[in-house]
Amino acid sequence: MMKCSSVGVKGAAAAWISTAVLISACIALTVYLTVNRDSPPELAPKPIFSTAGNVLDYLLNLKRIDQKDGLLVSWHHAANKKSEMEQALKSDVMVLEADVTTEGYNTRNETDKPIMAHPPDIYSDNSLQEWLEAVLSSNKAIKLDFKTIKAVGPSLDILAKKSSQVAIDRPVWLNADILKGPNVPINTAVNASLFLSVIQEKFPNCTLSVGWTTLYFPFFSNKTYTQKMVEEMHSLVGKLRQRITFPIRAVMARPAWPHLSWLLTQSNRYSLTLWQGKTDPVTVEDLLFIRENSHPEQIFYDIYDPVLSQFKERALNSTRKF
Known part of the structure; x- marks a missing residue:
């Protein structure tokens, strides 16, 4: 035992x-x-960047820029047709801008399919769905420019569905001219209330890029943006939560600077994107004036060469302390 x-x-x-x-x-x-x-x-896991994030932070994270300065951001216009899109994707530009309309716009053959085309083109070999598939294989930020309110809802449905399937890990800017601006006799702006409300409903995680329709006539007396115009815009977007950039025709910016600078002071979410019509006589001196009276992160410069290169050289070599 x-x-x-x-x-x-x-x-x-x-x-x-x-x-x-x-x-x-x-x-x-x-x-x-x-x-x-x-x-x-x-x-x-790959770090995820919000579609509503600051494009300057995004490019800093990628080491494409070394400081928060809108002058360092580069753009590609009208990357619409597949050949144009592929050329843009192979380039070193940082933001791809493309135009969205509906197939067969304003004809009896019109559909609700969003395609990549700038009126008067109403057909394209590239749909928004195909465009997104291609661009998301790169690291380029996205700017979609809506030419008709009819394209907005279907486009945002596509964006929302895509973001539920894969991470759209870059800034997305949604652009439209939503108010009548200088020298425009007939209002052709995208419906402001519809544009803003559809975005809040379907794809609020974005940067809003909202501006004015404009015309500029060389050799004629042209009007510019007024205090009333900027106050009307602020009343529309001031209570929204998104980052907002206001596209401003660069040739009109300096004479309107008292009003534009007032607009910038209304929110730290606001910025300006200066853009140039192909024949607009933008000068380096005017751009330097804007830069000297603003902060580098407040202004983006979507300007053509050789003016852009000349301006960039002088601006970046400046000893000014911000």
Whole structure:
């Protein structure tokens, strides 16, 4: 009996030791996995950047720029047809801008399919769906310019569906001219209330790019943006939560600067994007005036060469401290 009892005690002790070893191993494994949860590096998840994020932060993260300065951002216009889009994707530009309308716009063959075309073009070999598939294979930020309110809802449905399938890990700008601006006799603006409400409903995580329709006539007396115009715009968007950039025709910016600078002071979410019509006589001096009276992160410059290169050289070599 004593011998049997001794064997039982030894067996129990061995079982206890085995259990203790197993518990210790589990604890060690847990600690190891906790300490090394981000290893190996190749298995770490790719950082996600919000579609509503600041494009300057995005480009800083990519090391495409070295400071928060809108002058450092480069743009590609009308990356609409597949050939134009592919050329833009191969370039070193940072933001792809493309125009969205509906197939067969304003004809009896019109559909609600969003295509990449700038009126008067109403057909394209590239749909928004195809465009997104291609552009999301790059690291370029996105700017969609809506030419008709009819294209907005279907386009945002496509964006929302795509973002539920894959991470659209870059800024998305949604652009439209929503108010009648200088020298325009007939209002052709995209319906402001509809444009803004559809975005809030379907794809609010974006940067709003909202401006005025404009015309400029060389050799004639042209009007510019007024205080009434900027106050009307602020009343429309001032309570929205998105970042907002206002596209401003660059040739009109300097004479309107008292009004535009007032607009910038109304919110730290506001910026301006100066753009140039192909024949607009924009000068380096006018651009330098704007830069000297604003902060680098407040102004983007969507300007053609050679003016842009000349301006950039002088501006970036300036010793001004912001």
